[in-house]
Amino acid sequence: MSKTDQQLQSSTPNSLKKHTDIKGIISPFIVLFSMLILWWFVCTFNIFPSYALPSPEDVLKSFKEEIVAGRLVNDIIASLWRVVIGFFLSAGLAIPVGLWLGQHAASRRAFLPMLNFFRFLSPLAWIPFAILWFHIGDKPAIFLIFMAAFFPLVLAVMSAVATIPTIYFRVAHDYNYKGFALITKVTFPAVLPQIITALRVIYGIAWVVIVAAEMVGCQDGLGYGIWEARNGLRLDSAVCYMIVIGLIGMGIDRILIQFTKLPNVRWGYER
Amino acid sequence: MKLTKTTFFLGIALFIIVLGVLRFKPWNNLTSMATKDVIHQGPNGLAHHELAIGFLPVTCHLTCPVTDFASKTTHSNTNFDSRLFTDFPTVASALEAKQIQATFMIAPLAMKLREQGVPVKICYLGHRDGSEIIVGKNSSIRSLADLKGKKLALPSLFSNQNFVIHKLMQDYGMKPNDITFVILPPPDMPTSLASGAIDAYFVGEPFCAKAELDGYGRVLYYARDIWPNFISCVLVVHEDLIKSNPEVVRDLVRGIAQSGLWAETHRAEAAKLVAPYYRQNEKVLNYVLTSNPERVKYVNLSATDEDFQQIEDMGLKLGYLKKRTPMSELLDRSFEPKDLTPAAITTAEITDHNKHNR
Numbered sequence: 001m002s003k004t005d006q007q008l009q010s011s012t013p014n015s016l017k018k019h020t021d022i023k024g025i026i027s028p029f030i031v032l033f034s035m036l037i038l039w040w041f042v043c044t045f046n047i048f049p050s051y052a053l054p055s056p057e058d059v060l061k062s063f064k065e066e067i068v069a070g071r072l073v074n075d076i077i078a079s080l081w082r083v084v085i086g087f088f089l090s091a092g093l094a095i096p097v098g099l100w101l102g103q104h105a106a107s108r109r110a111f112l113p114m115l116n117f118f119r120f121l122s123p124l125a126w127i128p129f130a131i132l133w134f135h136i137g138d139k140p141a142i143f144l145i146f147m148a149a150f151f152p153l154v155l156a157v158m159s160a161v162a163t164i165p166t167i168y169f170r171v172a173h174d175y176n177y178k179g180f181a182l183i184t185k186v187t188f189p190a191v192l193p194q195i196i197t198a199l200r201v202i203y204g205i206a207w208v209v210i211v212a213a214e215m216v217g218c219q220d221g222l223g224y225g226i227w228e229a230r231n232g233l234r235l236d237s238a239v240c241y242m243i244v245i246g247l248i249g250m251g252i253d254r255i256l257i258q259f260t261k262l263p264n265v266r267w268g269y270e271r
Numbered sequence: 272m273k274l275t276k277t278t279f280f281l282g283i284a285l286f287i288i289v290l291g292v293l294r295f296k297p298w299n300n301l302t303s304m305a306t307k308d309v310i311h312q313g314p315n316g317l318a319h320h321e322l323a324i325g326f327l328p329v330t331c332h333l334t335c336p337v338t339d340f341a342s343k344t345t346h347s348n349t350n351f352d353s354r355l356f357t358d359f360p361t362v363a364s365a366l367e368a369k370q371i372q373a374t375f376m377i378a379p380l381a382m383k384l385r386e387q388g389v390p391v392k393i394c395y396l397g398h399r400d401g402s403e404i405i406v407g408k409n410s411s412i413r414s415l416a417d418l419k420g421k422k423l424a425l426p427s428l429f430s431n432q433n434f435v436i437h438k439l440m441q442d443y444g445m446k447p448n449d450i451t452f453v454i455l456p457p458p459d460m461p462t463s464l465a466s467g468a469i470d471a472y473f474v475g476e477p478f479c480a481k482a483e484l485d486g487y488g489r490v491l492y493y494a495r496d497i498w499p500n501f502i503s504c505v506l507v508v509h510e511d512l513i514k515s516n517p518e519v520v521r522d523l524v525r526g527i528a529q530s531g532l533w534a535e536t537h538r539a540e541a542a543k544l545v546a547p548y549y550r551q552n553e554k555v556l557n558y559v560l561t562s563n564p565e566r567v568k569y570v571n572l573s574a575t576d577e578d579f580q581q582i583e584d585m586g587l588k589l590g591y592l593k594k595r596t597p598m599s600e601l602l603d604r605s606f607e608p609k610d611l612t613p614a615a616i617t618t619a620e621i622t623d624h625n626k627h628n629r
Contacts, residue, residue, distance in 0.1 A: 081294040129482040230458040
């Protein structure tokens with residue numbers, strides 16, 4: 001089925017590619033640069049007092065300080081490790097659970113209220129329990145990421161399965177696919193594009209949660225860095241950490257976009 | 272290379288492995304195993320034990336990094352490593368889980384832990400005084416009575432600051448709800464005051480000095496004006512450590528006492544020494560320690576029954592403590608040294624150490 005889709009798509013002109021000219025490449029940099037200028041302007045002319053907004057010069061200085069001391073690199077590795085483990089744990093559990101629930105209407109009805117209930121609990125509410133159960137170190141942060149990512153992902157996968165056209169299953173029935181084979185040969189490939197989109201969203205949640213999760217119960221990591229900068233009355237260093245968090249978040253999302261270029265799922269995005 | 276399923280998943284697996292290796296640094300374990308007998312990095316090489324002590328970057332805990340420093344440069348049987356925490360709930364949890372066996376913490380929290388059955392003992396004090404009530408520089412507040420109907424920020428319900436302010440309110444004949452109390456993380460207090468979100472705050476240093484130095488706060492009361500020899504933080508030791516290794520605890524209390532004695536008379540040097548440990552601006556710490564020697568004291572650090580009886584009475588009265596813990600269960604003064612000399616720390620060593628940490 002994916003083959004016919006691809007053939008259909010290749011006949012239509014790819015309008016996206018034509019817009020990536022010079023203007024398209026430099027315009028984001030112009031926006032970023034003008035934001036920096038605005039920041040510098042606000043600081044230089046003291047529109048906000050210096051204790052309320054650190055200046056770009058101070059932030060640059062603390063960047064240098066953190067890199068020389070080796071803390072920044074260590075914190076980046078710690079945060080990435082927690083996010084990656086939490087992300088794969090929740091993906092590894094949520095995708096099978098979502099696929100199974102998507103195909104079994106009765107259990108879906110039974111579990112849906114529970115899943116929705118936990119989805120609306122902010123992972124930050126789990127912080128006291130994370131510390132009580134997992135003490136300090138990597139584990140509480142990973143637990144919080146898991147709690148933040150697992151439930152939305154199960155629901156996303158489940159509803160993706162529910163939208164598969166019934167014709168797929170009728171064909172599968174003709175080929176006599178059942179049980180595990182049905183899931184791996186039909187259901188999973190059919191929802192893979194939606195799963196990848198959901199994974200990108202989940203990764204976004206995980207990266208946001210790591211900052212909050214590391215503010216307690218950790219002794220390193222980017223969130224801890226911000227918290228510590230606050231305790232040290234060093235807002236310049238907090239801004240330096242915020243910039244790093246934003247940049248890494250963006251960078252990893254670029255990598256996740258590569259998922260969508262896999263031959264098996266490309267059909268799902270070319271509309 | 273063409274992007275296929277195999278290369279993609281291989282790439283992800285490689286990424287996780289590299290990240291894991293960087294995170295856990297297995298080569299560190301190998302080297303530390305090879306040099307296990309030599310704990311000490313200092314010049315004397317006499318330390319046979321090692322102990323991590325928790326602390327927060329507040330001046331109540333100043334003697335902790337000083338002891339860490341002194342144990343590496345002077346003769347001590349134990350190598351002390353100060354471990355920086357950023358909030359008290361995490362410290363309490365680390366102590367419960369025995370990830371650390373000795374730490375500094377606010378006195379009522381230690382009493383609460385004991386009440387809840389965590390076997391900890393208060394062995395020594397962090398410092399005396401060292402807290403202030405700060406109000407806006409140009410505000411009309413001149414005494415506690417002026418704070419009626421205003422907002423005052425406290426670091427925690429289980430802080431001695433909370434207990435003491437209630438004592439002061441009683442002395443003034445005020446009712447408990449005459450002042451609106453807000454719990455705020457100490458670092459946010461100076462900025463909240465500056466922006467007008469709160470009218471006053473009562474917390475330990477250096478968060479009071481910050482508002483003064485930045486020019487928007489002034490001291491309404493020093494803690495000693497309200498409660499002479501005010502205690503904010505105490506040295507808490509897990510009973511397991513006391514039982515299994517009393518010698519280390521003896522070393523620790525001696526180290527803290529000697530560090531206090533040294534800091535009391537070498538205030539500018541102490542600010543310089545702890546700035547890299549605290550990751551704070553030396554200027555603020557210097558101001559706290561040198562602007563007025565009465566602001567904070569590092570002598571007379573023995574934990575007396577009267578002090579804690581007073582705190583316990585107040586805690587019970589306010590309902591933050593539920594049951595009376597006998598002082599013999601709460602305190603352990605047996606490790607306090609009889610003869611005290613200031614820790615032998617030289618300015619040259621501090622300069623040298625700070626250079627390496629920059």
